[in-house]
Amino acid sequence: xxxxxxxxxxxxxxxxxxxxxxxxxxxxxxxxxxxxxxxxxxxxxxxxxxxxxxxxxxxxxxxxxxxxxxxxxxxxxxxxxxxxxxxxxxxxxxxxxxxxxxxxxxxxxxxxxxxxxxxxxxxxxxxxxxxxxxxxxxxxxxxxxxxxxxxxxxxxxxxxxxxxxxxxxxxxxxxxxxxxxxxxxxxxxxxxxxxxxxxxxxxxxxxxxxxxxxxxxxxxxxxxxxxxxxxxxxxxxxxxxxxxxxxxxxxxxxxxxxxxxxxxxxxxxxxxxxxxxxxxxxxxxxxxxxxxxxxxxxxxxxxxxxxxxxxxxxxxxxxxxxxxxxxxxxxxxxxxxxxx
Ligand SMILES: *Cc1c(COP(=O)(O)O)cnc(C)c1O
Numbered sequence: 001x002x003x004x005x006x007x008x009x010x011x012x013x014x015x016x017x018x019x020x021x022x023x024x025x026x027x028x029x030x031x032x033x034x035x036x037x038x039x040x041x042x043x044x045x046x047x048x049x050x051x052x053x054x055x056x057x058x059x060x061x062x063x064x065x066x067x068x069x070x071x072x073x074x075x076x077x078x079x080x081x082x083x084x085x086x087x088x089x090x091x092x093x094x095x096x097x098x099x100x101x102x103x104x105x106x107x108x109x110x111x112x113x114x115x116x117x118x119x120x121x122x123x124x125x126x127x128x129x130x131x132x133x134x135x136x137x138x139x140x141x142x143x144x145x146x147x148x149x150x151x152x153x154x155x156x157x158x159x160x161x162x163x164x165x166x167x168x169x170x171x172x173x174x175x176x177x178x179x180x181x182x183x184x185x186x187x188x189x190x191x192x193x194x195x196x197x198x199x200x201x202x203x204x205x206x207x208x209x210x211x212x213x214x215x216x217x218x219x220x221x222x223x224x225x226x227x228x229x230x231x232x233x234x235x236x237x238x239x240x241x242x243x244x245x246x247x248x249x250x251x252x253x254x255x256x257x258x259x260x261x262x263x264x265x266x267x268x269x270x271x272x273x274x275x276x277x278x279x280x281x282x283x284x285x286x287x288x289x290x291x292x293x294x295x296x297x298x299x300x301x302x303x304x305x306x307x308x309x310x311x312x313x314x315x316x317x318x319x320x321x322x323x324x325x326x327x328x329x330x331x332x333x334x335x336x337x338x339x340x
Pocket of ligand 1: 174
């Protein structure tokens, strides 16, 4: 069997021996009855890290986002987000299906919106208009190439939300990447967001799982919506144990993925087949191809046992993660240099 260097996504990681060990020894119960000791512990741990009152363990980040949107809105409301946002691009039209809301898309800077654009996008209080009720940001931004918000800008957006009575949600599928890259703390985020979604299944290396964080009333409502969405799990403690392990062991190491991503990007910057590399701030590299389509380049890399992802006709994405070793990075750099 060929072993690939897999940069398609940070979702491809497999649990390490130590994580599997933690999973095997998990204390479990029926979580729909609230009796799974490990799920309860994971939810308490995550909530306390972010200084939030509660948390809800869910099967996916799509579900945590969709539950949050459902909880913050009524049918007919409008949600403000960036045009590249995962909640709009990659959640199957869920905002319309699950919540009956319309979306106001903003053209941000590499996936990041700002307080001026948000303020302009809020609908006036007029029977002709949808009622704006929620602002969602994504940090890091996936389609923005792992770009991170300046925390001051998030505070500015929060102020606009407060002034206009809007809820503020963050899709933090890779929030820990941003926190490590910008030397921030989870509690900063807990202070300004009404709800926070984080993925355990991405750069933190868990096989499955995401968490939704918020205050007690919000989480109570979210738990009901999770049940309606079919996301109530039974002995989920095996997965929660992986989550606890990840929150305790896999956050600091993210800086290594960021350094390795920068090293690969540096080589791509000089490559003849690349016209542009988006600034690399975290574990994602997005670059534009020249003289070759993204699909053709991805196929060429695959011949060398390196997997990437064509996200647009001329755009390739590479994502670094827990299973990316320094040797794989060295090999990739060698292959890229020879491709020039
Ligand atoms: C991966 C991802 C999600 C959630 O994806 P799931 O596959 O449903 O867990 C949400 N937002 C962003 C930005 C993501 O990259």
